[in-house]
Amino acid sequence: MPDRVLVAKIGLDGHDRGVKVVARMLRDAGYEVIYTGLFQTPAGTVAAAVQEDVDAIGLSMLSGAHMSIVPKVMDELALAGASIPVVLGGIIPAHDLAALTQLGVAAVLTPGASSTEVVAAVRGAIEATRR
Amino acid sequence: MSVREEWQEAYGSSELRDADFATMSGIPLEPVYGLEGAPGAPGTAEAEAPGVYPYTRGPYASMYRSKFWTMRMFAGFGTAIETNWRFKELLASGADGLSTAFDMPTLLGLDSDDPRSVGEVGRCGVAVDTLADVEDIFDGIDLSAVTVSMTINSPAAVMLAMYAAAAEASGVPRARLGGTLQNDILKEYQAQKEYVFPPRPSMRLVADTIAWCAAEMPRWHPVSISGYHIREAGATAAQELAFTLANGFAYVEAGLARGMEVEEVVHRMSFFFNAHIDLFEEVAKYRAARRLWARWMHDRYGAREVASLALRFHCQTAGVSLTAQQPELNIVRTAIEALAGVLGGAQSLHTNAMDEAMALPSARAARIALRTQQVLAHETGVANVADPLGGCWLVESLTDELERRASEVFAHIERLGDGSMLEGVLAGIEEGWFQGELADSAYRLERQLSSARRIVVGVNAYTEGNDEAPIECESVGPDDEARQVKRLSTVRARRDEGAVVLALDSLRAAAADPTVNLMPLLLGAVRTYASIGEVMGALADVFGRYVENPRI
Numbered sequence: 001m002p003d004r005v006l007v008a009k010i011g012l013d014g015h016d017r018g019v020k021v022v023a024r025m026l027r028d029a030g031y032e033v034i035y036t037g038l039f040q041t042p043a044g045t046v047a048a049a050v051q052e053d054v055d056a057i058g059l060s061m062l063s064g065a066h067m068s069i070v071p072k073v074m075d076e077l078a079l080a081g082a083s084i085p086v087v088l089g090g091i092i093p094a095h096d097l098a099a100l101t102q103l104g105v106a107a108v109l110t111p112g113a114s115s116t117e118v119v120a121a122v123r124g125a126i127e128a129t130r131r
Numbered sequence: 132m133s134v135r136e137e138w139q140e141a142y143g144s145s146e147l148r149d150a151d152f153a154t155m156s157g158i159p160l161e162p163v164y165g166l167e168g169a170p171g172a173p174g175t176a177e178a179e180a181p182g183v184y185p186y187t188r189g190p191y192a193s194m195y196r197s198k199f200w201t202m203r204m205f206a207g208f209g210t211a212i213e214t215n216w217r218f219k220e221l222l223a224s225g226a227d228g229l230s231t232a233f234d235m236p237t238l239l240g241l242d243s244d245d246p247r248s249v250g251e252v253g254r255c256g257v258a259v260d261t262l263a264d265v266e267d268i269f270d271g272i273d274l275s276a277v278t279v280s281m282t283i284n285s286p287a288a289v290m291l292a293m294y295a296a297a298a299e300a301s302g303v304p305r306a307r308l309g310g311t312l313q314n315d316i317l318k319e320y321q322a323q324k325e326y327v328f329p330p331r332p333s334m335r336l337v338a339d340t341i342a343w344c345a346a347e348m349p350r351w352h353p354v355s356i357s358g359y360h361i362r363e364a365g366a367t368a369a370q371e372l373a374f375t376l377a378n379g380f381a382y383v384e385a386g387l388a389r390g391m392e393v394e395e396v397v398h399r400m401s402f403f404f405n406a407h408i409d410l411f412e413e414v415a416k417y418r419a420a421r422r423l424w425a426r427w428m429h430d431r432y433g434a435r436e437v438a439s440l441a442l443r444f445h446c447q448t449a450g451v452s453l454t455a456q457q458p459e460l461n462i463v464r465t466a467i468e469a470l471a472g473v474l475g476g477a478q479s480l481h482t483n484a485m486d487e488a489m490a491l492p493s494a495r496a497a498r499i500a501l502r503t504q505q506v507l508a509h510e511t512g513v514a515n516v517a518d519p520l521g522g523c524w525l526v527e528s529l530t531d532e533l534e535r536r537a538s539e540v541f542a543h544i545e546r547l548g549d550g551s552m553l554e555g556v557l558a559g560i561e562e563g564w565f566q567g568e569l570a571d572s573a574y575r576l577e578r579q580l581s582s583a584r585r586i587v588v589g590v591n592a593y594t595e596g597n598d599e600a601p602i603e604c605e606s607v608g609p610d611d612e613a614r615q616v617k618r619l620s621t622v623r624a625r626r627d628e629g630a631v632v633l634a635l636d637s638l639r640a641a642a643a644d645p646t647v648n649l650m651p652l653l654l655g656a657v658r659t660y661a662s663i664g665e666v667m668g669a670l671a672d673v674f675g676r677y678v679e680n681p682r683i
Contacts, residue, residue, distance in 0.1 A: 011247075011251065012235040012239055013235065013251075014324030015364075016324060017569070021570075021573050024683060025577070036681060063235055064255070064490075065251050067250070069250060091488070091490075112587075112591075115577065115581040116581070
């Protein structure tokens with residue numbers, strides 16, 4: 001069975017070009033990809049991830065709201081007792097990286113990341129969780 | 132009258148800038164070249180000329196000899212007060228048009244104190260909750276002397292009402308207001324995804340603004356049909372061209388369905404295109420757009436006035452072409468893209484700042500971007516001659532090819548709509564056809580980048596220097612959000628609550644009757660300082676809210 005990845009857009013950011021490109025990259029790399037669509041909430045995203053029994057969550061954030069949304073996602077995951085790794089992609093300034101790692105984000109991908117890097121980040125996050 | 136005579140007559144009656152139209156070494160330049168002997172449009176015997184149907188070579192006979200393009204810089208962040216400072220700074224440094232960016236909650240019709248707005252207030256643009264914020268944004272600016280462009284779609288009619296109300300409170304009657312409302316809801320479902328209501332009631336609001344502006348705000352452009360976001364979402368140049376014009380045809384048909392005359396619907400419509408990095412293809416795209424629009428308006432919809440036939444457009448350099456790596460290179464990219472817009476005959480232009488791949492522009496980066504346009508206008512000489520690339524074999528051939536490809540798309544959309552472009556576009560949105568086409572193109576480009584078949588300097592080649600110290604970026608803190616939420620509660624505490632409830636009830640009742648134009652009711656509602664969330668919420672009670680079926 002292929003590993004399953006849920007990719008999500010949380011909040012008000014409607015820019016979905018990136019999330020769709022990443023979804024196709026992962027699909028082409030052999031993952032089963034679930035895309036939950038725009039304007040999702042942290043709670044809804046985690047609930048969907050648990051229900052679909054996914055191996056990783058990919059979040060795409062381009063509006064700059066990651067520092068208010070990502071902590072909520074991590075809280076929801078802890079609340080659900082789920083150990084699903086979270087990979088974040090988008091416009092993420094370097095000065096936020098340490099805080100995101102502290103929150104438990106497995107990897108952060110920034111503009112210009114190649115498909116190889118995207119797939120490696122997701123694979124690495126899933127493997128690290130299984131170890 | 133021959134094309135040359137027609138052009139000559141139009142040129143002769145044009146006012147010209149006081150300038151020497153010559154090269155740097157003093158060679159005098161003609162206003163346009165190739166009126167005899169240059170290739171014409173396919174299937175026509177005669178050469179094409181600027182200011183002459185089908186306007187491939189430009190909407191005006193004299194083009195930039197009369198007036199440079201408007202240097203319209205898009206700005207707005209944080210609170211209304213901060214945006215007001217930025218606007219005054221831009222006006223002082225020579226910009227002659229203002230362009231307003233709103234934050235995400237405003238664009239989605241949510242108040243700053245809505246739980247969904249947390250973390251987004253003032254982040255990608257200015258936050259507007261009530262008329263009080265619009266009054267602050269334009270405080271001390273003479274609204275009869277500048278044109279203002281407002282980039283907003285789903286709540287566009289509400290924002291237009293707020294602007295008209297703010298101007299009138301400052302003593303400028305709405306009939307004297309000049310500017311543009313983006314108000315292009317179709318491309319939201321296709322590309323940018325800032326929708327609130329389902330497509331059909333949204334189209335009713337667009338038709339309401341078109342009809343109301345025709346009657347009440349004759350200097351205002353009620354719709355700016357936008358290819359920009361379609362391109363940014365992944366479209367090729369041909370798709371940007373085709374989808375944008377198809378949306379334009381849909382708005383025309385929506386206006387006609389209201390019983391408006393074609394000229395009344397079209398003559399204040401304007402366009403907004405992307406200026407991407409492939410210089411010659413971009414120039415060809417603008418030329419093909421003008422030719423296609425003129426022919427469709429003339430042949431299919433029966434328009435005859437120049438204002439309806441000659442396509443005019445704003446353009447913005449491609450945000451998606453900018454890189455976070457070695458951001459100074461973005462100045463170079465932006466200059467080339469701006470050049471494409473100018474060589475393609477744009478009426479106004481926004482140049483992106485070098486730091487926009489990372490953040491909102493800093494004041495310095497925004498100034499460099501504006502200065503880039505000033506270099507093009509004053510130093511390069513490219514504004515001396517209309518359509519300087521007309522007759523270039525490459526550009527003429529690309530113009531014809533883009534026209535052909537767009538025509539194929541129009542035929543597909545027409546089939547989807549059983550002969551109606553309006554129904555075809557709506558069907559294409561409902562089926563996800565547009566969305567799928569854009570995702571396919573975006574992924575095709577991504578694979579070219581991943582396999583290095585296409586090079587982006589600093590991203591997949593020439594990466595030495597990527598580790599250098601980053602440039603200074605703007606940041607918007609939680610302070611702005613807290614300030615804006617406080618501002619909203621102050622306004623709420625001061626207003627007459629009974630008047631708000633009454634205005635919103637009348638709006639709901641009117642929304643349920645599709646024959647009523649909602650603009651006067653929106654004006655009534657915003658004057659009570661009803662918030663954008665309350666007004667949009669009242670409309671959603673009647674119209675419902677749209678949910679897209681997610682597809683990869």
